[in-house]
Amino acid sequence: MYTREKHRKSFIRMDPDCAICHAPATHSCDCEAKGLEAAVQQAELRMMESVYTEIRTWVRAHAQDYILEYFRLLTERRKAAHTDHVEQLTASAYHYYHSPPHPGQLQAAQAALKRGIDEDWQSSVQRYPEVLEYFFGLVEMNLPQKTTLPSKIRH
Numbered sequence: 001m002y003t004r005e006k007h008r009k010s011f012i013r014m015d016p017d018c019a020i021c022h023a024p025a026t027h028s029c030d031c032e033a034k035g036l037e038a039a040v041q042q043a044e045l046r047m048m049e050s051v052y053t054e055i056r057t058w059v060r061a062h063a064q065d066y067i068l069e070y071f072r073l074l075t076e077r078r079k080a081a082h083t084d085h086v087e088q089l090t091a092s093a094y095h096y097y098h099s100p101p102h103p104g105q106l107q108a109a110q111a112a113l114k115r116g117i118d119e120d121w122q123s124s125v126q127r128y129p130e131v132l133e134y135f136f137g138l139v140e141m142n143l144p145q146k147t148t149l150p151s152k153i154r155h
């Protein structure tokens with residue numbers, strides 16, 4: 001093998017056989033790469049699942065609080081506008097007709113308020129993707145600069 005290495009007597013080519021299928025290294029099978037990938041996934045699942053759960057719970061709670069607060073602000077503004085509108089209806093009804101506003105007018109105002117609140121809720125809920133991304137973006141993950149193996153892993 002490798003006759004061109006003849007003049008370098010100290011060089012011994014000795015790549016180990018595949019640890020899984022025992023084929024010689026020259027076969028370059030992908031058992032080891034696949035095995036490593038599977039081991040990484042298993043370790044990730046074991047070690048990171050609780051971290052993912054914790055992050056997800058935190059992000060979800062903060063996103064929900066944010067959306068509910070946003071919705072509260074929108075509806076507060078809308079209810080204030082509705083109150084002003086009804087006051088105007090009442091004032092002009094008394095001014096022109098010396099009577100309370102027509103029930104139909106009040107019903108229409110009430111229905112518009114209901115539609116508006118439904119729209120506010122829709123546009124609040126539609127913000128979830130953006131708000132979730134924002135809170136996921138606040139999570140800090142740190143990779144250590146240096147590592148030392150604990151004695152139980154050292155040989």
Ligand SMILES: [Zn+2]
Pocket residue numbers: 018019020021022023029030031032
């Ligand atoms: Zn193999």
